[in-house]
Amino acid sequence: MSTIERAATVKAAARPVHRRRMRDREWVWGYLMIAPLVLGLGTFYLWPMVQSVYYSFTEWTLFGDASWVGLDNYTKLLSDPSIGKALRNTFVYSALSLLGIPIAVVVAALLNARGLKLVGLYRTLYFLPVVTMPTAVAMVWSWLYNGDYGLINYLLSLVGIQGKAWLSEPSTALYAVIVVGVWSAIGYNAVIFMAGLQGIPQHLYEAASIDGAGRIRQFFKITLPLLSPSIFFVSVLTVINGLQVFDMFFLIFRKGSPAREDNQSVVSLFFSYAFEDGAKGYAAALAVVLLAITLVLTVIQFRLQKKWVHYAS
DSSP states (O other): OOHHHHHHHHHHHHHHHHHHHHHHHHHHHHHHHHHHHHHHHIIIIIHHHHHHHHHTTEEOOSSSOOEEOTTHHHHHHHTOHHHHHHHHHHHHHHHHHTTHHHHHHHHHHHHTOTTOTTHHHHHHHHHHHHHSOHHHHHHHHHHHHOTTTOHHHHHHHHTTOOOOOTTTSTTTHHHHHHHHHHHHHHHHHHHHHHHHHHTSOHHHHHHHHHTTOOHHHHIIIIIHHHHHHHHHHHHHHHHHHHHTOOHHHHHHSOTTOTTTTTSOOHHHHHHIIIIISOOHHHHHHHHHHHHHHHHHHHHHHHHHHHHHOOOOO
């Protein structure tokens, strides 16, 4: 074998080793890049979740160590009337929050229209509630809903309609909070829908126009089907956020409010049990039940999306 042939053989044999080293190096750098995220998720999400499951089987008060009680906390949940009210409020809030999705779709379509003047200003105004502190939102809406001097009742009085104590009457309190939740989520959902709208090929609309399809028909035949993945994504987030709603219920129905007992969400009731009553083990059991409900509803949504979500091929 000549010197040239021997050098070529050595080079060919060294090539797989070099590729293996490069691949191993890429794996190392890949793990280093995701390590901060994995550590953060493990420390602030996964480990607290495991602890919550454990403490749900214990009796843990403000003072003293947790003592094992088995399924007693879960048995007590079944006979707690406050749990039933909180679950009903949470389910109604989550279900009616979905009504904000078609509103956000229409808003996104209008903001995405060609030739719209001051579009940047309109998008900013719609997105402002998303970045506004929940405390400020609750204070403003509490003033708007005030039965004595609220702006809503004042406007109703101008047309001869007697207003109500919106946040005190059982028939209106929950729905008043739902209106706030829907209003505050429109901007965030509209941004997602605008991104989906911009991904729809324009030649589809041009072809539909040539065939004589009007704007409304194009919206229902082209826009909605191709926007269905974004609608599905927003619907999943809306249900999850609705099940986890806390700030609006906690801030609007503050402790001592006459309507608070009948208008608590599951998470606000969890806060009340854990940090006001000191029943941390019982509150952990409630959190685990909420986690199970969230997982079940999310799985159902993913199963149903096969029937109505259309992914462009």
